[in-house]
Amino acid sequence: MPVRRRRSRRAEGATRISDVARAAGVSTATVSRALSFPDQVREDTRRRVLETVQALGYTPNAAARHLRAGTSRTVLVVIPRRSNPPFFSEVLHGIDSTLSEAGYAVISGNVGDEEQARRLVDLAHSGRIDGVLATSGLAPVFEGRSILNASIPVVAVCAEIEGSRSRAVLIDDGACARAQAEHLLALGHRRLLYVAGPDGNYNEVRRFRGFVEAVAEAGLDPSADIVRHPGNYMFSGGVTAARSFLSMADRPTGVVCCNDEMAIAFAKTIRDAGISIPRDVSVVGFDGIEFGEFCEPTLTTIQQPRFELGATGARLLIDAVRGNPGPDPSPIVLQGKLLIRDSTGPARLR
Amino acid sequence: MPVRRRRSRRAEGATRISDVARAAGVSTATVSRALSFPDQVREDTRRRVLETVQALGYTPNAAARHLRAGTSRTVLVVIPRRSNPPFFSEVLHGIDSTLSEAGYAVISGNVGDEEQARRLVDLAHSGRIDGVLATSGLAPVFEGRSILNASIPVVAVCAEIEGSRSRAVLIDDGACARAQAEHLLALGHRRLLYVAGPDGNYNEVRRFRGFVEAVAEAGLDPSADIVRHPGNYMFSGGVTAARSFLSMADRPTGVVCCNDEMAIAFAKTIRDAGISIPRDVSVVGFDGIEFGEFCEPTLTTIQQPRFELGATGARLLIDAVRGNPGPDPSPIVLQGKLLIRDSTGPARLR
DNA sequence: GTGAAAGCGCTAACAT
DNA sequence: ATGTTAGCGCTTTCAC
Numbered sequence: 001m002p003v004r005r006r007r008s009r010r011a012e013g014a015t016r017i018s019d020v021a022r023a024a025g026v027s028t029a030t031v032s033r034a035l036s037f038p039d040q041v042r043e044d045t046r047r048r049v050l051e052t053v054q055a056l057g058y059t060p061n062a063a064a065r066h067l068r069a070g071t072s073r074t075v076l077v078v079i080p081r082r083s084n085p086p087f088f089s090e091v092l093h094g095i096d097s098t099l100s101e102a103g104y105a106v107i108s109g110n111v112g113d114e115e116q117a118r119r120l121v122d123l124a125h126s127g128r129i130d131g132v133l134a135t136s137g138l139a140p141v142f143e144g145r146s147i148l149n150a151s152i153p154v155v156a157v158c159a160e161i162e163g164s165r166s167r168a169v170l171i172d173d174g175a176c177a178r179a180q181a182e183h184l185l186a187l188g189h190r191r192l193l194y195v196a197g198p199d200g201n202y203n204e205v206r207r208f209r210g211f212v213e214a215v216a217e218a219g220l221d222p223s224a225d226i227v228r229h230p231g232n233y234m235f236s237g238g239v240t241a242a243r244s245f246l247s248m249a250d251r252p253t254g255v256v257c258c259n260d261e262m263a264i265a266f267a268k269t270i271r272d273a274g275i276s277i278p279r280d281v282s283v284v285g286f287d288g289i290e291f292g293e294f295c296e297p298t299l300t301t302i303q304q305p306r307f308e309l310g311a312t313g314a315r316l317l318i319d320a321v322r323g324n325p326g327p328d329p330s331p332i333v334l335q336g337k338l339l340i341r342d343s344t345g346p347a348r349l350r
Numbered sequence: 351m352p353v354r355r356r357r358s359r360r361a362e363g364a365t366r367i368s369d370v371a372r373a374a375g376v377s378t379a380t381v382s383r384a385l386s387f388p389d390q391v392r393e394d395t396r397r398r399v400l401e402t403v404q405a406l407g408y409t410p411n412a413a414a415r416h417l418r419a420g421t422s423r424t425v426l427v428v429i430p431r432r433s434n435p436p437f438f439s440e441v442l443h444g445i446d447s448t449l450s451e452a453g454y455a456v457i458s459g460n461v462g463d464e465e466q467a468r469r470l471v472d473l474a475h476s477g478r479i480d481g482v483l484a485t486s487g488l489a490p491v492f493e494g495r496s497i498l499n500a501s502i503p504v505v506a507v508c509a510e511i512e513g514s515r516s517r518a519v520l521i522d523d524g525a526c527a528r529a530q531a532e533h534l535l536a537l538g539h540r541r542l543l544y545v546a547g548p549d550g551n552y553n554e555v556r557r558f559r560g561f562v563e564a565v566a567e568a569g570l571d572p573s574a575d576i577v578r579h580p581g582n583y584m585f586s587g588g589v590t591a592a593r594s595f596l597s598m599a600d601r602p603t604g605v606v607c608c609n610d611e612m613a614i615a616f617a618k619t620i621r622d623a624g625i626s627i628p629r630d631v632s633v634v635g636f637d638g639i640e641f642g643e644f645c646e647p648t649l650t651t652i653q654q655p656r657f658e659l660g661a662t663g664a665r666l667l668i669d670a671v672r673g674n675p676g677p678d679p680s681p682i683v684l685q686g687k688l689l690i691r692d693s694t695g696p697a698r699l700r
Numbered sequence: 701g702t703g704a705a706a707g708c709g710c711t712a713a714c715a716t
Numbered sequence: 717a718t719g720t721t722a723g724c725g726c727t728t729t730c731a732c
Binding site: 550 | 717718719720721723724725731
């Protein structure tokens with residue numbers, strides 16, 4: 001896109017370092033030092049410079065600083081498009097608090113279509129970005145170029161990035177899914193519905209595996225006693241699964257959902273059809289979004305440390321960007337915990 | 351913060367425009383033109399350059415480009431801290447889709463404490479940002495400097511910015527609140543509880559005003575027939591209001607909430623205390639978050655065009671950044687509409 | 701402790 | 717149609 005002004009288009013009247021230098025009667029180098037290395041300039045010089053900066057309302061031009069310094073103090077956060085906002089919003093809050101406190105700006109990039117992937121890859125390669133935080137295990141790729149080979153640090157949050165050695169902050173999806181299953185099994189449920197996440201999704205794969213293991217270890221036959229229904233982490237997935245459930249001849253009595261939104265929509269839909277929760281059917285969610293306390297009945301779920309996931313990932317990234325790779329390349333695994341509320345209860349005898 | 355390398359810290363091995371120029375046997379100017387103004391270079395030259403760009407994996411250095419062009423193709427979106435995520439996430443989606451499609455990166459800034467305000471003001475003045483989109487009517491200010499005097503365009507979404515001539519995209523809060531009230535009044539409710547937003551909040555003020563007007567026009571006495579309870583747009587505000595409601599001697603039968611989260615939490619809390627909705631009490635929310643369809647009972651509310659609010663604001667900002675100020679400086683007002691679901695019903699005769 | 705000056709990578713004005 | 721070159725605003729040597 002063409003620039004309109006004849007020369008540079010810099011904001012009219014924007015104060016430059018040379019303006020400050022002239023007004024303070026020093027060189028630009030001294031102004032720069034007074035701002036960045038205050039103890040390298042004499043007390044009175046420094047004060048004079050800083051007062052002038054104040055008086056003129058000077059803010060250093062970031063582009064010039066970045067060009068010179070090679071660092072932008074900006075990181076990119078890659079977010080799965082539209083999926084699961086109540087969960088990610090709190091992860092993002094942890095990310096944002098931590099990064100902004102450390103002086104980093106956060107550019108958020110939704111990853112959806114090809115075009116978006118291209119832009120994110122370009123962004124990562126343009127020098128505008130010091131590091132990437134990827135939630136959801138997705139690493140944008142376009143025409144063979146990936147965010148992973150932009151020679152900037154990448155940290156994964158909530159899911160590892162396939163084929164990457166990036167540091168990661170996770171919860172133990174498998175163990176949490178086992179906890180979901182074991183809770184229902186302990187209540188006497190013997191036929192279970194599993195409402196899945198998207199096929200191949202990092203968390204879905206691990207959760208389903210943990211779930212199946214727990215069922216098998218309880219002496220049941222996973223292939224006979226589990227019904228698996230595909231889902232999408234959204235309300236609509238819960239509704240679809242519920243409709244399918246309602247049409248089953250031999251309905252499961254325990255339902256494990258791969259996230260809370262689906263669990264809530266599932267519960268609402270079968271309740272509307274006259275099924276009582278937990279008397280007839282027990283439902284377990286996964287995530288611990290706030291909403292689980294305000295739906296009917298309140299949702300038994302896995303409480304994820306959402307803020308912590310984000311904050312820890314952000315801290316890891318800051319370390320990496322600053323060139324202090326943590327001592328340990330293995331993932332940091334935080335604990336989720338089972339939160340028993342009103343959507344689960346004993347299985348009724350047949 | 352000191353830079354660590356001796357010279358510039360540019361990414362090792364990052365391809366520069368001169369590398370491409372040399373490899374393609376042309377000047378840097380030609381490479382630049384081939385990339386930015388393809389029709390200014392001869393067909394075969396252009397192809398040779400573009401192939402070289404591909405082969406070398408060249409992406410222009412954004413800092414250099416910005417420094418030279420005076421534009422960063424980046425905008426700042428200011429978001430109220432932690433307030434009302436289910437509502438804003440969809441507004442943000444509209445913003446983000448529109449801006450990223452137009453090639454703009456989005457830096458998101460939560461506005462909370464003083465320190466954050468300082469950083470956002472600095473950001474706006476640093477030349478890193480081409481424009482600002484402010485949701486919620488808040489314009490960060492620090493020590494007299496404001497985001498508003500950074501000589502970059504500002505567009506307000508969902509709320510006007512006080513003391514600013516910025517373009518704005520709004521819904522008609524007053525009319526929507528009247529619709530809430532009129533709905534309850536038409537159902538025969540004569541004593542109403544209003545669960546408010548934060549004091550002084552742009553939307554709260556207008557909604558309450560519209561609400562009171564409708565009540566007065568119905569021939570009731572606002573000072574006698576309305577109970578106003580403060581709130582915060584969060585679940586906790588709804589819970590608090592509900593507790594207060596439960597302790598009232600002469601309980602209102604109709605409840606108007608300033609947003610859906612409070613309405614949902616309010617409804618849940620009074621239901622837990624044995625009150626039936628809508629038989630005993632009717633509840634109306636405001637926003638139209640998805641969750642309103644999955645709570646018990648489903649929530650009568652005002653459906654806001656959330657995506658459109660964001661998308662329209664983004665488009666306005668893009669125009670302003672490109673120097674095409676819209677023809678009309680007055681706010682764009684989108685329509686919210688009353689969505690009648692199961693949380694409201696006829697008032698019972700006393 | 702301070703100043704002079706080079707140069708980060710790019711684009712646009714000017715020259716050819 | 718293409719090349720040469722100045723310079724965007726800053727930081728950081730290097731010299732004093």
